[in-house]
Amino acid sequence: MGCTGWRLLWLACLASTFLQYGAVRVTMGESGVEVVQGDSVTLPCSFFTMMPLFRLSIIWTLTPLSDPDSPMQVIVYDHGQVIESPSFMGRVGFVGMPWSADIILNYTRVSDAGVYRCVVSNPPETGDPGIGELSLTVLGDTDAGGNVLLSCVVAEGFPTPQVIWEKLEPDKMTLPVNKDGDTMGSVHIANVSAQTSGLYRCSVTNPLGTQHCYINLSVYTPPDNSPGILQGVLLSLSMALLLLALMVLVLWLHRSAQESKWRNSHEEDECYNEIKYTPSLIKRSFV
Known part of the structure; x- marks a missing residue:
């Protein structure tokens, strides 16, 4: 068998391997997600495929906590069309289609809690569809x-x-x-x-x-505010010391002003007395 024959045989084996083991692989970004009731949450689902996305199919289902024996459909992407379940109508949508199977769920309800399953297939890839699961917990929030x-x-x-x-x-x-x-x-x-x-x-x-x-x-539960209280006490103490320093400065300036005024007044009195008695001294000098 020539080189061309071996090459064709190798390509045939490789193609057969891809057809046999080329199933879609699904990866969930999280094993569990929490959301406060009424908020929005993104449920991550990534997939890898070797084939074009012309016949891509994505199905999200929910097994609710309230009824574990009755899984329900959430949203479907099939041949470019999106179908929402009536229970999620207007509240669910795909985020990054067709390259991502992530969905966003808005206005969450307590009944949305449960296990979500992302199922991805992409013919003509053979094998079982790629499947991933994550749990959603809906929290009721209060103080x-x-x-x-x-x-x-x-x-x-x-x-x-x-x-x-x-x-x-x-x-x-x-x-x-x-x-x-x-x-x-x-x-x-x-x-x-x-x-x-x-x-x-x-x-x-x-x-x-x-x-x-x-x-x-x-x-x-609010965090411990002890550090904040200590900072408040230190700030109050600093302000008090600053106020005390300002009061001392004002009193010192006031006292300095009073002393300066008294000193000037005293000097004026001395000058006045000296001028007042000078004539009499002069008179006595001519006697």
């Missing part, structure tokens, strides 16, 4: 010392469902529920602190089944 009201509303249910609130992390406990009719159960937490932070779950149950919803509560 230490304030009050928090966690509410859970039942859209419908018969027989009337029971509402149960629990704190799951870091310590598990059942919380007293305030009923507002048959459709809402709430928990009021007063004077919250850092220990109040954690994962809370509302469970709605009746003989036909149970539904859950979750919320992460993050309590903001």
